[in-house]
Amino acid sequence: MLAVVPPPVTVRVPAKVNLHLSVGDAREDGYHELTTIFQALSLTDEVTVAVSEEPGVEVHGEGEKSVPTGPENLAWRAVCALAEYAERPADADGIRVVLRKGIPVAGGMAGGSADAAATLLGLSTLWRLDLARDELAGIAATLGSDVPFALYGGTALGTGRGEQLVPVLSRHTFHWVLAFDQRGLSTPKVFGELDRLREAGDPPRVGSHAPVVEALASGDPRQLALLLGNDLQAAAVSLRPGLRRTLRAGVNAGALAGTVSGSGPTCAFLCTGAESALEVAAELSGAGVCRTVRVAHGPVPGARLVGGDDTPRPTSPPQVHA
Ligand SMILES: C[C@@](CO)(OP(=O)(O)O)[C@H](O)COP(=O)(O)OP(=O)(O)OC[C@H]1O[C@@H](n2ccc(N)nc2=O)[C@H](O)[C@@H]1O
Ligand SMILES: Nc1ncnc2c1ncn2[C@@H]1O[C@H](COP(=O)(O)OP(=O)(O)O)[C@@H](O)[C@H]1O
Structure with missing residues (x-):
């Protein structure tokens, strides 16, 4: 058949x-x-x-x-x-x-x-x-x-x-510079480190998300930059202290602000525009604080078929197996 x-x-x-x-x-x-x-x-x-x-x-x-x-x-x-x-x-x-x-x-x-x-x-x-x-x-x-x-x-x-x-x-396209670290960090370990830090003391917590929603609607990267915040950042930095230097280097290179993404260790820097992101990326590459630097923008759509809008791309003739 x-x-x-x-x-x-x-x-x-x-x-x-x-x-x-x-x-x-x-x-x-x-x-x-x-x-x-x-x-x-x-x-x-x-x-x-x-x-x-x-x-x-x-x-x-x-x-x-x-x-x-x-x-x-x-x-x-x-x-x-x-x-x-x-x-x-x-x-x-x-x-x-x-x-x-x-x-x-x-x-x-x-x-x-x-x-x-x-x-x-x-x-x-x-x-x-x-x-x-x-x-x-x-x-x-x-x-x-x-x-x-x-x-x-x-x-x-x-x-x-x-x-x-x-x-x-989110009405605006935001421009980012991403600093990849030498090695990854385990998500459960970072959550565990946050629990440990909270047992030992009271690390600062980010406030409400409402102002971030407003800043996104306004489309102003300067407003958004003031509000970037991540409760896992202290834990990621505690496990990987060199991230402090990376975060400083991005801002010194001209980014509006930097944050650890999720459980890290990638640092994401918000820039005023596409041109500024390229400049920040070039300077950060030379600072020797990370393995690789990339520029990116967002928001973009989620998972998409390549070559179609959610319909299979024009097919090559089907192969037939005996
Ligand atoms: C921290 C975040 C922030 O967006 O992203 P990453 O840094 O991993 O990208 C996510 O919450 C990660 O989501 P994901 O990577 O899908 O994690 P999961 O597989 O669901 O969980 C992995 C482990 O992380 C911890 N975990 C995850 C999510 C959560 N809300 N609480 C947790 O404590 C748990 O120890 C869990 O066993
Ligand atoms: N398809 C995959 N791509 C990357 N990592 C994967 C994949 N499947 C399983 N893993 C495991 O999941 C871990 C977390 O990977 P990843 O999703 O890239 O990071 P994060 O949870 O920090 O965003 C990796 O260390 C790897 O061992």
């Missing part, structure tokens, strides 16, 4: 920065209650899913050697979760996922979550499941707190453990 093999599907998916991250107390399930404002950035990963006789995960690009390719890879966990949801568990064994990474690994920019979100969208397209994004977001939330945001992108308020999202109006 002849079986038509669908052509591979490629999805581009953004990194996130947390413009505001307020961390509550640890819950009984080990998670912390969060209030965060995410913004999706033009720094992306590309994920291709294909039917293959060699199933598994392949990783290229940023941090490729530190990404697991076994069942613990978040993209592979997404394959398994979607197969189970669609009641096609046996089909997961015939899927290959190729990750082309631009997002730093364990960098606080949700790269693994982005790959999981992209895999859900790509595979649901490959399998022609015709699932609404909200339905995919339900599966996404079972994979990680940051995965639903990578599906929607834009700018959003996240509550719960970060998975409950409401869009936030």
